[in-house]
Amino acid sequence: xxxxxxxxxxxxxxxxxxxxxxxxxxxxxxxxxxxxxxxxxxxxxxxxxxxxxxxxxxxxxxxxxxxxxxxxxxxxxxxxxxxxxxxxxxxxxxxxxxxxxxxxxxxxxxxxxxxxxxxxxxxxxxxxxxxxxxxxxxxxxxxxxxxxxxxxxxxxxxxxxxxxxxxxxxxxxxxxxxxxxxxxxxxxxxxxxxxxxxxxxxxxxxxxxxxxxxxxxxxxxxxxxxxxxxxxxxxxxxxxxxxxxxxxxxxxxxxxxxxxxxxxxxxxxxxxxxxxxxxxxxxxxxxxxxxxxxxxxxxxxxxxxxxxxxxxxxxxxxxxxxxxxxxxxxxxxxxxxxxxxxxxxxxxxxxxxxxxxxxxxxxxxxx
Amino acid sequence: xxxxxxxxxxxxxxxxxxxxxxxxxxxxxxxxxxxxxxxxxxxxxxxxxxxxxxxxxxxxxxxxxxxxxxxxxxxxxxxxxxxxxxxxxxxxxxxxxxxxxxxxxxxxxxxxxxxxxxxxxxxxxxxxxxxxxxxxxxxxxxxxxxxxxxxxxxxxxxxxxxxxxxxxxxxxxxxxxxxxxxxxxxxxxxxxxxxxxxxxxxxxxxxxxxxxxxxxxxxxxxxxxxxxxxxxxxxxxxxxxxxxxxxxxxxxxxxxxxxxxxxxxxxxxxxxxxxxxxxxxxxxxxxxxxxxxxxxxxxxxxxxxxxxxxxxxxxxxxxxxxxxxxxxxxxxxxxxxxxxxxxxxxxxxxxxxxxxxxxxxxxxxxxxxxxxxxxxxxxxxxxxxxxxxxxxxxxxxxxxxxxxxxxxxxxxxxxxxxxxxxxxxxxxxxxxxxxxxxxxxxxxxxxxxxxxxxxxxxxxxxxx
Numbered sequence: 001x002x003x004x005x006x007x008x009x010x011x012x013x014x015x016x017x018x019x020x021x022x023x024x025x026x027x028x029x030x031x032x033x034x035x036x037x038x039x040x041x042x043x044x045x046x047x048x049x050x051x052x053x054x055x056x057x058x059x060x061x062x063x064x065x066x067x068x069x070x071x072x073x074x075x076x077x078x079x080x081x082x083x084x085x086x087x088x089x090x091x092x093x094x095x096x097x098x099x100x101x102x103x104x105x106x107x108x109x110x111x112x113x114x115x116x117x118x119x120x121x122x123x124x125x126x127x128x129x130x131x132x133x134x135x136x137x138x139x140x141x142x143x144x145x146x147x148x149x150x151x152x153x154x155x156x157x158x159x160x161x162x163x164x165x166x167x168x169x170x171x172x173x174x175x176x177x178x179x180x181x182x183x184x185x186x187x188x189x190x191x192x193x194x195x196x197x198x199x200x201x202x203x204x205x206x207x208x209x210x211x212x213x214x215x216x217x218x219x220x221x222x223x224x225x226x227x228x229x230x231x232x233x234x235x236x237x238x239x240x241x242x243x244x245x246x247x248x249x250x251x252x253x254x255x256x257x258x259x260x261x262x263x264x265x266x267x268x269x270x271x272x273x274x275x276x277x278x279x280x281x282x283x284x285x286x287x288x289x290x291x292x293x294x295x296x297x298x299x300x301x302x303x304x305x306x307x308x309x310x311x312x313x314x315x316x317x318x319x320x321x322x323x324x325x326x327x328x329x330x331x332x333x334x335x336x337x338x339x340x341x342x343x344x345x346x347x348x349x350x351x352x353x354x355x356x357x358x359x360x361x362x363x364x365x366x367x
Numbered sequence: 368x369x370x371x372x373x374x375x376x377x378x379x380x381x382x383x384x385x386x387x388x389x390x391x392x393x394x395x396x397x398x399x400x401x402x403x404x405x406x407x408x409x410x411x412x413x414x415x416x417x418x419x420x421x422x423x424x425x426x427x428x429x430x431x432x433x434x435x436x437x438x439x440x441x442x443x444x445x446x447x448x449x450x451x452x453x454x455x456x457x458x459x460x461x462x463x464x465x466x467x468x469x470x471x472x473x474x475x476x477x478x479x480x481x482x483x484x485x486x487x488x489x490x491x492x493x494x495x496x497x498x499x500x501x502x503x504x505x506x507x508x509x510x511x512x513x514x515x516x517x518x519x520x521x522x523x524x525x526x527x528x529x530x531x532x533x534x535x536x537x538x539x540x541x542x543x544x545x546x547x548x549x550x551x552x553x554x555x556x557x558x559x560x561x562x563x564x565x566x567x568x569x570x571x572x573x574x575x576x577x578x579x580x581x582x583x584x585x586x587x588x589x590x591x592x593x594x595x596x597x598x599x600x601x602x603x604x605x606x607x608x609x610x611x612x613x614x615x616x617x618x619x620x621x622x623x624x625x626x627x628x629x630x631x632x633x634x635x636x637x638x639x640x641x642x643x644x645x646x647x648x649x650x651x652x653x654x655x656x657x658x659x660x661x662x663x664x665x666x667x668x669x670x671x672x673x674x675x676x677x678x679x680x681x682x683x684x685x686x687x688x689x690x691x692x693x694x695x696x697x698x699x700x701x702x703x704x705x706x707x708x709x710x711x712x713x714x715x716x717x718x719x720x721x722x723x724x725x726x727x728x729x730x731x732x733x734x735x736x737x738x739x740x741x742x743x744x745x746x747x748x749x750x751x752x753x754x755x756x757x758x759x760x761x762x763x764x765x766x767x768x769x770x771x772x773x774x775x776x777x778x779x780x781x782x783x784x785x786x787x788x789x790x791x792x793x794x795x796x797x798x799x800x801x802x803x804x805x806x807x808x809x810x811x812x813x814x815x816x817x818x819x820x821x822x823x824x825x826x827x828x829x830x831x
Binding site: 101103105106108110113200201202203208209210211212215217218219 | 651652653718754760765802
């Protein structure tokens with residue numbers, strides 16, 4: 001029997017050839033039908049394939065992958081600091097009163113601003129500024145994510161054959177880039193300090209106003225009067241919490257292959273799997289009380305190793321062109337794994353991997 | 368093909384010169400050359416039609432006409448009614464063959480110049496059997512580009528007094544089809560004028576400034592502002608010129624411009640000025656304010672009043688100009704004989720406390736009424752919507768409008784909604800915040816206190 005497959009297989013021993021394979025995902029080469037490959041096709045039992053056999057005993061697969069049934073749980077619990085406010089330097093949640101270029105001559109400054117008309121009390125001629133220092137919040141939510149794109153690679157070999165069936169093994173690798181966000185608003189208790197600034201008899205510019213540091217423009221007292229406190233008030237925490245995770249999975253297990261017809265084959269596989277979830281938990285929160293708000297944002301990097309198993313089924317369609325073989329395949333895989341956790345300091349995100357279902361399609365090369 | 372021009376040219380010139388003397392003994396040839404043009408732009412071609420007549424009185428077996436060029440050219444074509452042509456020693460020579468007595472020959476030569484400048488084609492006709500030769504020089508100007516440069520001078524609108532800081536504008540344009548390379552602007556100042564600054568870099572040359580404007584493409588316009596301080600009352604002539612090497616400029620008349628500026632001395636008047644209030648900080652705008660009073664103690668009305676404030680170390684914010692470095696405010700209306708006028712001066716003082724100030728620092732003068740006519744609403748696309756107009760407790764009007772910090776805005780006021788007799792309230796204000804609170808405090812910003820005006824309307828536009 002001629003062995004054109006050798007040339008085909010050799011090319012995959014070169015590094016650049018593997019890259020070319022990835023680029024060709026989705027390309028369907030024309031090929032002739034796969035030839036009969038084993039010597040004892042009429043055996044009544046599975047026959048061991050010799051280790052030195054060179055007829056279609058191995059395969060390599062590359063394809064696109066879509067993950068389904070992934071979800072994440074987000075949870076906030078406890079107290080959290082707010083870093084943006086700095087009342088000692090005149091930075092408040094709803095404005096600023098800072099030192100202008102005159103050095104606040106005569107105790108007044110032009111370098112001030114405020115957000116809302118509600119901060120101004122025309123009777124007492126004062127402007128109220130609020131500094132938010134920390135908040136307590138409890139809550140969270142569950143968010144599903146479907147149709148997450150990725151890709152997979154697989155390499156396998158056959159150990160026994162019987163008529164049109166073969167039993168072997170397969171090693172698979174998959175990569176998914178998972179991004180799940182939660183935008184729920186939770187209630188919170190905010191600790192705040194309130195300061196008032198004397199505006200004198202000026203007519204305060206309309207809100208929002210952002211004065212400059214030049215010393216020109218409307219002047220107010222540069223010294224605030226801190227009201228008793230700090231006090232707590234109810235508010236909300238809105239914004240987004242998100243998980244940005246790269247999920248790498250590796251599976252290894254036995255496979256059973258059956259040539260249903262000359263062109264169509266079916267493969268089944270099952271076995272253990274291990275996953276590595278690497279990424280970050282990020283948050284961008286807006287803490288809002290009546291009349292003022294502050295931002296809190298950050299990220300927590302992390303990685304987690306998860307374990308599980310898989311079972312899959314694959315249908316292949318054979319092409320053969322002048323002895324060059326390839327299969328187009330579609331596959332479904334169920335890969336339950338443990339959950340991966342990210343976060344810290346009261347903010348937690350859990351990536352739920354217990355019900356992952358992958359659908360994939362691509363090219364398979366027997367060699 | 369290229370024509371060198373050095374030794375050969377001198378020889379031909381010598382031959383042509385000798386021809387003048389020989390012709391007196393009787394002409395052998397009648398030679399005329401008609402060029403297609405005496406001005407060429409770029410690489411456009413020049414065609415020479417050469418006509419030769421045998422005037423020797425006898426048959427000439429082999430007359431020739433030599434074309435020698437003063438600069439390199441490219442030969443496009445050469446034809447003749449008889450004979451042939453060839454190149455020798457860089458010259459194009461028509462060898463015409465036999466010519467009967469009185470016979471004529473016509474030659475046509477087309478060349479393309481390579482570089483700009485003056486191109487001379489020395490054409491010489493001769494023959495071994497002739498007693499003399501005939502020659503002529505055809506001169507063509509070769510230009511690198513067809514550009515139409517123009518220049519305008521625009522003087523200041525306001526009347527100028529000696530030692531005022533003022534400015535005029537020079538606008539240079541190229542309305543021709545081609546770009547003009549290396550455009551050079553020459554600005555000449557008259558005597559008794561100090562150059563304070565120019566908006567572009569220049570090289571000084573005596574009383575002139577040379578501005579290298581670089582290449583100007585078709586349609587380009589470049590504006591240069593010259594800030595000056597005339598030192599004496601006089602009529603001063605300001606001139607400027609524009610040029611570029613190697614260009615064909617069809618209209619040279621607009622390559623120079625001049626304007627006369629009348630620099631006046633203050634007219635005689637009897638005005639006195641003195642402070643009329645203490646300096647106080649205005650928390651509404653962050654400025655130190657002080658009232659001064661001007662009294663016309665003379666027998667005649669003055670059309671307008673200027674108060675120059677000398678010896679200041681703090682900036683006079685509402686100044687509309689400077690004279691000899693001292694800021695001044697202007698009341699833009701008549702101050703009758705015996706009348707008095709309150710003017711508010713606004714200063715920046717970083718201590719926000721009063722600073723020493725004497726009446727001797729106030730220098731009032733009579734001046735002509737300034738032209739503070741604003742542009743029409745339709746001419747300003749940056750009109751600003753006013754956020755509030757309120758009357759303050761001191762009866763002044765406060766106008767608040769949104770602004771971009773650092774941008775300048777001009778307030779316009781009028782006593783009617785159509786703004787038919789509107790005036791600018793100078794000076795323009797540079798926004799210190801995202802909103803400006805401008806206060807109409809009366810003179811000198813506006814012609815009168817708001818309380819003395821039955822109605823007052825405002826509009827604001829952002830300066831270009």
